[in-house]
Amino acid sequence: MKVKILLAASIMSCAASVLASESLEFAQVPQSSEQPYANADQIRAFFNHGQDVSQENLNRTVSWLRAAANQGDADAQNTLGVMYAEGLGVPQDYHQAVNWYRKAAEQGEATGQFNLGTMYFQGQGVPQDLHKAEALFRKAAEQGHALSQYNLGVMYSHGQVLPQDYRQALAWFRKAAEQGEAAAQHGLGNRYYHGQGVPQNYQQALEWYRKAAEQGYAMSQYNLGIMYEQGQGVPQSTQESYAWISVAIANGIEAQSQAIAVRDMLAAKLSSARLAEAQKLAAAYFEQYRSEQ
Numbered sequence: 679m680k681v682k683i684l685l686a687a688s689i690m691s692c693a694a695s696v697l698a699s700e701s702l703e704f705a706q707v708p709q710s711s712e713q714p715y716a717n718a719d720q721i722r723a724f725f726n727h728g729q730d731v732s733q734e735n736l737n738r739t740v741s742w743l744r745a746a747a748n749q750g751d752a753d754a755q756n757t758l759g760v761m762y763a764e765g766l767g768v769p770q771d772y773h774q775a776v777n778w779y780r781k782a783a784e785q786g787e788a789t790g791q792f793n794l795g796t797m798y799f800q801g802q803g804v805p806q807d808l809h810k811a812e813a814l815f816r817k818a819a820e821q822g823h824a825l826s827q828y829n830l831g832v833m834y835s836h837g838q839v840l841p842q843d844y845r846q847a848l849a850w851f852r853k854a855a856e857q858g859e860a861a862a863q864h865g866l867g868n869r870y871y872h873g874q875g876v877p878q879n880y881q882q883a884l885e886w887y888r889k890a891a892e893q894g895y896a897m898s899q900y901n902l903g904i905m906y907e908q909g910q911g912v913p914q915s916t917q918e919s920y921a922w923i924s925v926a927i928a929n930g931i932e933a934q935s936q937a938i939a940v941r942d943m944l945a946a947k948l949s950s951a952r953l954a955e956a957q958k959l960a961a962a963y964f965e966q967y968r969s970e971q
Contacts (some may be wrong), residue, residue: 736767747778756782756790763793763802772803783814791818792826808839819850827854828862835865835874844875855886863890864898871901880911891922894969899926900937907944917956920944924960929969 740761746754759778762771776797782790795814798807812833818826831850834843848869854862867886870879884905890898903922906915923941931937945953 733767736761740767747781750785752782752785752787752790755779755785756787756793759790759793763797772797774803776803783817786817786821788818788821788823788826791815791821792823795826795829812839819853822853822857824854824857824859824862827851827857828859828865831862831865835869844869846875848875855889858893860890860893860895860898863887863893864895864901867898867901880905882911884911891925892967894929894967896926896929896931896969899923899929899967900931900933904940916944916947917952917959920948920953920956921959921963924957925963925967928960928964929967 740758743754743758743761747758755778759775759782761767762778763775764770768774776794779790779794779797783794791814795811795818797803798814799811800806812830815826815829815833819830827850830840831847831854832838833840834850835847836842840846848866851862851865851869855866863886867883867890869875870886871883872878876882884902887898887901887905891902899922903919903926905911906922907919908914912918920941923937923944927934927937927941945956948956
């Protein structure tokens with residue numbers, strides 16, 4: 679049974695071989711400023727890990743941010759936009775979010791440019807405009823913003839607004855991947871796996887999938903498992919394949935039914951003793967490589 683490598687977090691297929699296409703990445707919560715504001719560490723913890731922040735603290739933070747934002751502080755403007763986008767300490771209001779993101783973006787603040795680009799891409803608070811989204815992602819990407827670099831890579835890869843250009847996609851994925859962005863590492867692995875914009879190289883594909891997999895990126899964990907089963911760029915190992923695919927399932931891979939079917943197929947190929955070893959390996963990997971999503 680031949681199974682597909684998963685290439686994207688959204689577009690999937692169950693045909694035999696490899697699943698295709700990345701999708702644009704947006705922060706689960708719009709990205710907040712790195713500049714410390716009063717209890718900004720608490721806000722950042724809330725954004726990144728879903729930790730509880732009291733309403734009183736949120737209200738106080740909004741007041742502090744508004745004062746700084748009105749004085750022209752770009753980081754505060756961006757973070758105030760986040761508060762409006764998510765309804766944290768203020769009623770959710772995409773128009774206000776866009777207003778504050780725009781103020782930050784116009785000062786060249788890369789995260790504000792990314793967040794504003796997201797609003798244009800999704801049509802939240804503004805009419806959807808993919809051209810404006812691309813222009814904003816590019817401004818942020820040129821300042822080194824990793825998710826914007828990844829998004830440009832996706833747009834070049836699929837010819838979305840931009841002409842399809844795998845070499846450009848590869849270049850932008852690499853910039854983000856080298857900053858540790860897991861989605862971009864996965865995208866770079868895809869390019870090497872398929873030989874798009876670069877000669878096909880399973881060893882390089884495996885290396886980039888592994889980097890993303892070790893950050894808890896479920897689709898790369900699945901792809902790593904498939905490469906182990908097929909002996910692509912690595913010695914064949916059904917036990918390693920079973921372990922990585924089990925971890926992808928535990929980490930919530932979207933293609934659950936396909937991944938479960940592959941895992942069960944692998945289990946049937948293993949003896950009871952070897953299956954027990956593979957399950958133990960899977961448990962160890964899951965403890966080490968949990969998804970933070």
